[in-house]
Amino acid sequence: MNEIKKIWRARKWMKSNEPFLYAWHAHVGYVHDLFDEFEHGATVRDVAKNRGMNELLLTRWAEVGVAIGHLKKEKDGTIRSKKNMVESMSKSSDQDVGVLLKEMMELHIPILLSYSDLLIGDDYASYKDDDYAGTVAATSSFIERFAFPKVYQWLQKVDAKSVVDFGAGYAGYLSRIGAKEENMRLVGIEKNRQVCLDAESHIPYRLKSSIDLYPEDMMSWKWDGERFDVAMMNNLLYYFAPDERSHLFQKASEVTNDHGSLIIISPLHESDHGHAFSAAFNSFMSAHSNLHQLPTSTEMIEMAARAGFGLKHMKPIVKEGAWYCLTFQKAS
Numbered sequence: 001m002n003e004i005k006k007i008w009r010a011r012k013w014m015k016s017n018e019p020f021l022y023a024w025h026a027h028v029g030y031v032h033d034l035f036d037e038f039e040h041g042a043t044v045r046d047v048a049k050n051r052g053m054n055e056l057l058l059t060r061w062a063e064v065g066v067a068i069g070h071l072k073k074e075k076d077g078t079i080r081s082k083k084n085m086v087e088s089m090s091k092s093s094d095q096d097v098g099v100l101l102k103e104m105m106e107l108h109i110p111i112l113l114s115y116s117d118l119l120i121g122d123d124y125a126s127y128k129d130d131d132y133a134g135t136v137a138a139t140s141s142f143i144e145r146f147a148f149p150k151v152y153q154w155l156q157k158v159d160a161k162s163v164v165d166f167g168a169g170y171a172g173y174l175s176r177i178g179a180k181e182e183n184m185r186l187v188g189i190e191k192n193r194q195v196c197l198d199a200e201s202h203i204p205y206r207l208k209s210s211i212d213l214y215p216e217d218m219m220s221w222k223w224d225g226e227r228f229d230v231a232m233m234n235n236l237l238y239y240f241a242p243d244e245r246s247h248l249f250q251k252a253s254e255v256t257n258d259h260g261s262l263i264i265i266s267p268l269h270e271s272d273h274g275h276a277f278s279a280a281f282n283s284f285m286s287a288h289s290n291l292h293q294l295p296t297s298t299e300m301i302e303m304a305a306r307a308g309f310g311l312k313h314m315k316p317i318v319k320e321g322a323w324y325c326l327t328f329q330k331a332s
């Protein structure tokens with residue numbers, strides 16, 4: 001009886017790992033454009049030859065794809081990608097979400113796999129900003145679609161005419177604001193030079209002249225004295241150690257008008273929702289020497305208060321990810 005129980009447990013753990021196959025298979029296909037290669041049906045041999053790939057390993061990848069339903073094997077032996085895989089994992093598709101797998105498989109999973117070594121060592125991993133800033137800026141923008149209505153609602157409420165975005169990434173929020181409000185003054189501060197350059201291709205052509213994106217580090221940014229109605233810092237706080245964060249709040253206070261506001265979109269630690277996700281995200285962050293724990297709402301409310309902002313709203317945006325939008329305003 002005990003032996004059966006043990007085998008049953010082993011089976012349960014084996015099965016719990018099965019979903020990993022889907023992400024692994026999609027990630028390999030995304031990175032090497034394999035769903036495009038097989039879009040109209042092709043033999044593994046031809047694709048391996050054309051792309052200079054290892055035919056045996058490509059055969060194995062295709063077998064997994066057929067088994068889990070990402071690919072279909074035709075009667076003549078050719079392999080064809082399922083339509084939804086081409087849509088979601090082809091870099092040329094406007095429905096492409098492969099960058100999310102890139103972040104997960106190349107950043108998060110390797111760190112979680114090295115966790116047991118990190119746990120007993122003295123060192124932390126180092127987040128390589130130059131390699132992944134673009135990936136992270138792109139994945140953050142998935143939250144935009146859900147967060148923007150809350151941001152825009154607040155901008156309308158306070159009749160905002162100018163916004164500065166700290167850590168603006170590809171200037172997604174500024175672009176969405178610009179698309180709705182023609183005469184808004186829109187400024188972004190983004191530390192990563194390459195992200196700033198790449199933002200050019202993300203900002204819609206007609207908005208290019210209305211968004212000023214500066215390649216500056218928030219820690220050394222020399223403010224020229226311009227005052228804004230609203231400051232934003234979205235998905236930024238975990239780049240700063242807890243004792244550095246107050247600098248950002250002070251900066252937001254300094255650059256905003258007397259009744260100015262601060263909007264923060266961030267995953268939260270110890271919030272009411274999404275504990276599994278935020279705990280895993282936090283493990284990933286804390287495993288790095290140059291990334292830091294997720295903020296808690298209490299921490300933000302206290303820091304904002306010290307900078308003169310009072311909390312107005314705190315609403316979940318993506319509950320399973322513990323993502324919230326917090327809005328603060330200076331006391332009248």
Ligand SMILES: C[S@@+](CC[C@H](N)C(=O)[O-])C[C@H]1O[C@@H](n2cnc3c(N)ncnc32)[C@H](O)[C@@H]1O
Nearest residue numbers: 140141167168169190191192217218234235239
């Ligand atoms: C996770 S992305 C978020 C982008 C955007 N705010 C969003 O929510 O979609 C964070 C961005 O902040 C930038 N960043 C990190 N530290 C910064 C700093 N000290 N000064 C300015 N930007 C910074 C990163 O390069 C990155 O593009």
